[in-house]
Amino acid sequence: MKKILKFYIYSVLFILYLPILLLVFYSFTNAENIFILGDFSFDSYQKIFDKNFLIVIGNTLLIALCSGFLSVILGVFGSIGTFYSKEKTKKMMDFLTKIPIANAEIIIALSLTMFFVFLNHFFHFQCFSFYTLLIGHICLTLPYVYFLIKPKLEQMNKNLYDAATDLGCTPFNFVIKIIIPQIKYDIIFCFLLSMVLSFDDYIVTVFLSGPGLFSENQNIKTLSTFVQEKIKKGPIPCEVKSLTTIIIAIILISILIIKIIRKNKKISFQK
Amino acid sequence: MKKETKFEIKFLCIPYFLFFLFFIVIPIFFIFFYAFQDNSGHFSISNVLFFFQIDKIKILVNSLFFSFQTTIICLLISFPIAFFLAKQNNNNKYKNFIFLFIFPLTINFILRTTVLRDLLILFNVGGDKYPYFATLFGMVYNFFPFAILPLYTAVLKLDKSQIEVASDLGCNPRQVFFYNIIPQMLPSIVSATTMIFIPVMSSNVICDIFSEGKINLLGNYIYLSFSNSQWNVGSLLSIIFLFFIFLTTIFKTKFQKDKY
Numbered sequence: 001m002k003k004i005l006k007f008y009i010y011s012v013l014f015i016l017y018l019p020i021l022l023l024v025f026y027s028f029t030n031a032e033n034i035f036i037l038g039d040f041s042f043d044s045y046q047k048i049f050d051k052n053f054l055i056v057i058g059n060t061l062l063i064a065l066c067s068g069f070l071s072v073i074l075g076v077f078g079s080i081g082t083f084y085s086k087e088k089t090k091k092m093m094d095f096l097t098k099i100p101i102a103n104a105e106i107i108i109a110l111s112l113t114m115f116f117v118f119l120n121h122f123f124h125f126q127c128f129s130f131y132t133l134l135i136g137h138i139c140l141t142l143p144y145v146y147f148l149i150k151p152k153l154e155q156m157n158k159n160l161y162d163a164a165t166d167l168g169c170t171p172f173n174f175v176i177k178i179i180i181p182q183i184k185y186d187i188i189f190c191f192l193l194s195m196v197l198s199f200d201d202y203i204v205t206v207f208l209s210g211p212g213l214f215s216e217n218q219n220i221k222t223l224s225t226f227v228q229e230k231i232k233k234g235p236i237p238c239e240v241k242s243l244t245t246i247i248i249a250i251i252l253i254s255i256l257i258i259k260i261i262r263k264n265k266k267i268s269f270q271k
Numbered sequence: 272m273k274k275e276t277k278f279e280i281k282f283l284c285i286p287y288f289l290f291f292l293f294f295i296v297i298p299i300f301f302i303f304f305y306a307f308q309d310n311s312g313h314f315s316i317s318n319v320l321f322f323f324q325i326d327k328i329k330i331l332v333n334s335l336f337f338s339f340q341t342t343i344i345c346l347l348i349s350f351p352i353a354f355f356l357a358k359q360n361n362n363n364k365y366k367n368f369i370f371l372f373i374f375p376l377t378i379n380f381i382l383r384t385t386v387l388r389d390l391l392i393l394f395n396v397g398g399d400k401y402p403y404f405a406t407l408f409g410m411v412y413n414f415f416p417f418a419i420l421p422l423y424t425a426v427l428k429l430d431k432s433q434i435e436v437a438s439d440l441g442c443n444p445r446q447v448f449f450y451n452i453i454p455q456m457l458p459s460i461v462s463a464t465t466m467i468f469i470p471v472m473s474s475n476v477i478c479d480i481f482s483e484g485k486i487n488l489l490g491n492y493i494y495l496s497f498s499n500s501q502w503n504v505g506s507l508l509s510i511i512f513l514f515f516i517f518l519t520t521i522f523k524t525k526f527q528k529d530k531y
Contacts, residue, residue: 078287111298
């Protein structure tokens with residue numbers, strides 16, 4: 001029985017990883033199409049430095065960084081503020097935060113689009129731009145930040161606030177100097193998570209993107225929209241394969257580094 | 272003397288609240304606003320009448336059924352995995368196995384899906400020949416990792432003494448499973464279901480990639496009506512979709528009365 005289960009799990013993992021492994025494998029060949037064996041080459045890595053593709057990478061990174069940064073600031077402060085307010089406010093905020101999680105992505109995108117078009121109708125500013133895209137991405141990532149920070153605050157010592165204020169700490173200093181250092185690793189995790197979510201997003205980007213950033217007068221293209229545009233006509237572009245390989249390598253290396261740091265810490269604690 | 276307003280910690284949540292009010296709550300009202308208008312901007316219920324035709328309702332029923340099917344398959348696939356991994360929790364080899372199932376989610380889903388599509392075409396079961404099977408496969412591939420995590424934590428939290436008591440009182444393993452383990456895990460099963468059910472209905476991208484336009488889910492239909500600038504019809508469809516989201520949320524909260 002155990003052997004069957006093991007075999008089952010490994011086969012599911014195999015299917016799960018097969019597309020990724022194929023992407024990595026074919027990034028080292030000069031084959032245009034997947035499943036056609038080409039020669040070993042680094043051509044696809046040179047294509048990353050194509051100007052159009054660099055624009056796409058720059059857009060994606062900048063949006064991910066900005067939306068991660070903003071949603072962490074909004075979410076962490078929102079979570080802390082909600083934690084120290086009345087029970088009624090807490091319940092209302094929890095309810096509000098649950099809306100975008102339960103909601104489908106396409107409906108968030110559509111409602112925001114209609115909202116911005118309506119605003120444009122009355123106030124006459126540029127309808128879609130980098131900022132609307134940023135707002136859309138923050139809408140997606142913000143609830144996750146809130147719900148990840150909330151349990152950490154609940155775990156903290158509840159007398160901390162009274163102790164700190166008795167000793168003459170102002171509320172603002174309390175937040176900056178006492179709460180945030182305690183949850184700094186969670187904040188970093190939230191930042192990374194919101195970056196990944198913004199990387200992965202397609203629908204919101206399609207609906208809300210306007211001219212701006214590195215694309216200048218054209219609509220902002222991110223990695224998802226770029227790939228989707230290309231695969232309608234043909235195979236996955238080579239430069240995307242190599243970029244994926246690089247991203248995987250970065251993630252693996254950072255996991256390794258974190259593990260090594262943790263091991264060192266454990267040893268130093270034992271001393 | 273004028274009283275100075277002091278800074279309090281609870282003021283920190285004001286920007287958060289305002290962001291949600293302006294960019295989540297108010298836009299949803301715009302959907303309602305547009306749904307009951309005709310193309311010239313007057314109030315009308317023509318969209319409602321347009322929706323209640325047999326072929327439109329057929330799309331709704333089809334996508335509900337499709338979503339239901341995907342959810343069941345995802346649960347069936349992830350159930351044994353969650354059980355095995357939770358049981359081997361103390362085993363060093365399998366301790367971090369659960370992360371292996373989450374790691375692929377960090378890579379862009381369009382890329383993974385596209386390679387999978389090419390694979391299916393290579394094995395002659397692609398979207399051009401068996402669109403239904405290919406779409407189902409793609410959806411399950413994309414969404415089953417979301418079911419593993421809640422089920423895994425549920426198995427870890429199982430009350431083992433209850434299971435022992437049940438088997439001591441003469442239940443056979445099948446009865447223990449169906450009358451004790453499943454009811455204990457029900458809240459997590461429900462939350463896993465809602466995590467899959469709604470996204471499957473709305474994911475027009477995955478559906479487009481696999482079925483090559485032969486299968487239309489509710490999400491595709493909303494997307495199409497908006498790209499054909501039929502905003503009012505699209506809004507009405509979104510409202511119907513919102514109604515289903517509302518139903519699943521109620522369903523979910525009913526099963527999760529005791530939080531944490």
